[in-house]
Amino acid sequence: MPLDEPAVTFRPALRTDLARVVELIADDDVARERTGTFGAAHVAGFEAIEASPNDELVLAVLDDEVVGVMQLTFVPGVSRNGATRLLVEAVRVDARRRGRGIGRALMEHAHARGRERGAALAQLTSDKQRPDAHRFYRSLGYAQSHEGFKLTL
Amino acid sequence: MPLDEPAVTFRPALRTDLARVVELIADDDVARERTGTFGAAHVAGFEAIEASPNDELVLAVLDDEVVGVMQLTFVPGVSRNGATRLLVEAVRVDARRRGRGIGRALMEHAHARGRERGAALAQLTSDKQRPDAHRFYRSLGYAQSHEGFKLTL
Numbered sequence: 140m141p142l143d144e145p146a147v148t149f150r151p152a153l154r155t156d157l158a159r160v161v162e163l164i165a166d167d168d169v170a171r172e173r174t175g176t177f178g179a180a181h182v183a184g185f186e187a188i189e190a191s192p193n194d195e196l197v198l199a200v201l202d203d204e205v206v207g208v209m210q211l212t213f214v215p216g217v218s219r220n221g222a223t224r225l226l227v228e229a230v231r232v233d234a235r236r237r238g239r240g241i242g243r244a245l246m247e248h249a250h251a252r253g254r255e256r257g258a259a260l261a262q263l264t265s266d267k268q269r270p271d272a273h274r275f276y277r278s279l280g281y282a283q284s285h286e287g288f289k290l291t292l
Numbered sequence: 293m294p295l296d297e298p299a300v301t302f303r304p305a306l307r308t309d310l311a312r313v314v315e316l317i318a319d320d321d322v323a324r325e326r327t328g329t330f331g332a333a334h335v336a337g338f339e340a341i342e343a344s345p346n347d348e349l350v351l352a353v354l355d356d357e358v359v360g361v362m363q364l365t366f367v368p369g370v371s372r373n374g375a376t377r378l379l380v381e382a383v384r385v386d387a388r389r390r391g392r393g394i395g396r397a398l399m400e401h402a403h404a405r406g407r408e409r410g411a412a413l414a415q416l417t418s419d420k421q422r423p424d425a426h427r428f429y430r431s432l433g434y435a436q437s438h439e440g441f442k443l444t445l
Contacts, residue, residue, distance in 0.1 A: 157370070164371045175373035184374030191368055193346055214365050215344055217310070218317045218382040220328035221337030225445065226379065229371040253445050261445055264417060264438035276441045285417035285440025288429045292378065292406050292414055 147244045152196040163231040207232040225253035227263040300397045305349040316384040360385040378406035380416040
């Protein structure tokens with residue numbers, strides 16, 4: 140199997156995948172502390188995603204194992220000539236599986252799903268502490284055109 | 293009336309406000325071209341916002357005139373311990389009314405609305421061509437912690 144064509148498949152996350160999803164999201168130097176240990180707060184977040192018509196939690200599966208995750212949010216809008224935006228959050232690939240094109244396949248799946256639902260624009264932010272991720276997103280054609288701001292409420 | 297306490301009120305945008313909303317969004321060097329002339333695409337975008345349980349288009353009103361606009365999107369999630377995020381997009385204040393605290397009042401209203409709906413985090417991106425906006429968001433307490441990426445689909 141060539142390195143750039145992993146036999147990755149994609150499917151929506153189920154409630155029974157949630158412990159694994161939290162594990163993937165937490166397995167990261169930047170996110171570990173703020174993710175917390177798998178518990179009721181994650182279940183509530185998952186149920187809110189399931190209840191939303193505009194949100195999808197998508198898994199990448201390789202050899203029957205969940206190896207990646209991302210959340211897609213479709214944001215309708217008036218600006219940019221009434222464009223729907225695809226917001227991509229919480230992109231993670233299993234650390235043991237990196238460098239095999241899984242992240243790229245995941246993002247290409249996000250863009251295909253975005254086009255299916257009529258999105259004209261994909262957008263995401265990446266912590267300034269992640270220069271490798273920035274290079275990755277630029278390699279996918281993203282413009283690094285914006286500053287990203289966060290405020291705890 | 294002190295400069296920092298404008299008598300601004302806030303209300304959801306109605307279909308009849310839409311031409312004014314598009315005018316406000318387009319009245320900006322960065323956004324003018326990509327906004328387009330008010331038409332069917334903006335109406336479709338507005339109707340999609342109205343149909344979404346997670347999106348709100350909010351107007352700032354001063355002396356019976358619409359002087360500002362912003363879109364709020366509530367994004368449920370598993371990451372950050374199951375936090376809901378408040379995404380703020382398309383923030384605009386009438387160019388003739390700037391420097392009177394309307395933008396600050398608009399953002400404080402966004403944050404109050406975010407807390408009401410249980411959001412733990414507010415986030416937004418701002419074009420790298422807008423240093424004044426970056427200073428403004430930092431002055432509100434935002435951390436300029438992320439790089440923002442966009443891709444046309």
